[in-house]
Amino acid sequence: MSLVNLSITAIRELIRAGEMTGQTAGLANGYLQANLVILPEKYALDFARYCQRNPKPCPLVGISDSGNPKFHSLGHDLDLKTDVPSYNVYADGKLIDSPTQIDGLWQADFVGFALGCSHTFEEALVNQQFDIWHLLHNKTVPMFKTSIQTVPSQMFSGEMVVTMRAIPHDRLHEAVAISKQFPLAHGAPVHIGNPHEIGITDLNTPDWGDPAPIPEGSTPVFWACGVTPQIAIQNAQLPIAITHKPGSMLITDIHDRAEIPVLNQDFSLSIT
Amino acid sequence: MSLVNLSITAIRELIRAGEMTGQTAGLANGYLQANLVILPEKYALDFARYCQRNPKPCPLVGISDSGNPKFHSLGHDLDLKTDVPSYNVYADGKLIDSPTQIDGLWQADFVGFALGCSHTFEEALVNQQFDIWHLLHNKTVPMFKTSIQTVPSQMFSGEMVVTMRAIPHDRLHEAVAISKQFPLAHGAPVHIGNPHEIGITDLNTPDWGDPAPIPEGSTPVFWACGVTPQIAIQNAQLPIAITHKPGSMLITDIHDRAEIPVLNQDFSLSIT
Numbered sequence A, B: 001m002s003l004v005n006l007s008i009t010a011i012r013e014l015i016r017a018g019e020m021t022g023q024t025a026g027l028a029n030g031y032l033q034a035n036l037v038i039l040p041e042k043y044a045l046d047f048a049r050y051c052q053r054n055p056k057p058c059p060l061v062g063i064s065d066s067g068n069p070k071f072h073s074l075g076h077d078l079d080l081k082t083d084v085p086s087y088n089v090y091a092d093g094k095l096i097d098s099p100t101q102i103d104g105l106w107q108a109d110f111v112g113f114a115l116g117c118s119h120t121f122e123e124a125l126v127n128q129q130f131d132i133w134h135l136l137h138n139k140t141v142p143m144f145k146t147s148i149q150t151v152p153s154q155m156f157s158g159e160m161v162v163t164m165r166a167i168p169h170d171r172l173h174e175a176v177a178i179s180k181q182f183p184l185a186h187g188a189p190v191h192i193g194n195p196h197e198i199g200i201t202d203l204n205t206p207d208w209g210d211p212a213p214i215p216e217g218s219t220p221v222f223w224a225c226g227v228t229p230q231i232a233i234q235n236a237q238l239p240i241a242i243t244h245k246p247g248s249m250l251i252t253d254i255h256d257r258a259e260i261p262v263l264n265q266d267f268s269l270s271i272t
Helices: A010-018 A041-055 A119-127 A171-178 A228-236 B008-016 B040-053 B119-125 B169-179 B226-237
Strands: A033-041 A060-063 A087-089 A096-097 A110-116 A143-149 A161-166 A216-222 A241-245 A250-255 B031-040 B060-063 B087-091 B095-096 B111-118 B145-148 B159-168 B218-224 B241-244 B250-255
Touching: A010 A250, A010 B087, A033 A119, A033 A228, A041 A060, A041 A110, A041 A228, A060 A250, A060 B040, A096 A143, A119 A171, A119 B119, A161 A171, A161 A228, A171 A216, A216 A250, A216 B060, A228 A241, A228 B218, B008 B250, B031 B040, B031 B060, B031 B119, B031 B226, B040 B060, B040 B111, B040 B226, B060 B226, B060 B250, B119 B169, B159 B169, B169 B218, B226 B241
Parallel strands: none
Antiparallel strands: A033 A110, A033 A241, A033 A250, A060 A110, A087 A096, A087 A241, A143 A161, A161 A216, B031 B111, B031 B241, B031 B250, B060 B111, B087 B095, B087 B241, B145 B159, B159 B218
């Protein structure tokens, strides 16, 4: 069965039932996908500040109500306990488990943060005939920990994680201009060219995802990545924090071209 | 003395000394100005959620550290106690004072929220030869309470406030496209045309600011306004909350064309 043509409702049912536990790239086309961070309310204001100060890796698209697993601003019936294919569970800053649902772990003080992801601008690049290697080869985008420091907020700090895509030399300006249109999907790249300048020693050994080649005539281009807060959470050594598993995103009911990521808030204009 | 040509440092010194207590439109050209809300930490997470769910009236450009009057992410030496020309002080939801500094009111649990303001897109409109009446006549933009409900977050809720600018019929698309480029400055309009449709009964009697005419051949266009949270604060009946006085904004050290509103976070790229 190919998942690619399934409706968002069908995909969510499979995820909720634990029958789809993998990558979400290319699924439920046209809907905003998001990185997810869940943590106790006690740390939520500091984490909101961390996201606000680091909008390129952590573009805030939603903050759920404390204790309520339903994410009302992003979905009609979107449940943080079950609706991500696979989760990462961190205890005292260490990854201890990668379950497919977190029903038994949910706490009455949990707050969910949804952060924009790169799928939105990737789709826009593909629509302009950019060849994105990992998409063409059904792999996960290569992700690297860099030497770029994020702006701290109390216990949250750490290096920025980036994704890499090879872009033809003569189309760099175009790729920058396209991605810059999507500030909630990491916006313009943070670096172009030499990976060593941002602390990446070997493009063939990404920290997450699969290595991707740099074809002759192309340049490696680096965008801020929503896996960045997973480093900050490890550094913060929170007693408990839960995220999506990299690549396995929260699929929302928001259209990926919506001006704002809020359900039922449509200010589209008719100009006659 | 004309303030218009003064440097940002000189303007800030005058404001800090209580010698400039009025409107900030047109001052410190090239720097981001912001609406301000200060409230106790206890309410800060709910207010952050309110802003995130209402990004058109409340585009978040900064959240200060709890208790620290220095707004580090927006300025080198920006002090929330003194650096706004005039403040509004609300107690139990009622406006009780409009002082020029809040040194004596500052609390150890205060958190400041800076929200983008319309000056950024107004400047872009002026650069494209739009005649903005209130700017040409040295008045304050007309602001109206509407019937558009914001998305609530706990105690924060209420009607959206909008600003109005008259735009020539044949340039409406252009005005929308220009302002849409500035999501941190309220983005595209929320309504074009009939003020009655959004609960405005009389364009000649704005709730704040000065009335502006609609010239023959022009259409009233309404943008979300950063005064909206002042309604939400009144509805929330917080024991204490402090805002800027409408029109009298917080002038930051951030360049108004910066991709992200965070000091020293410059990811501008050189493509060779």
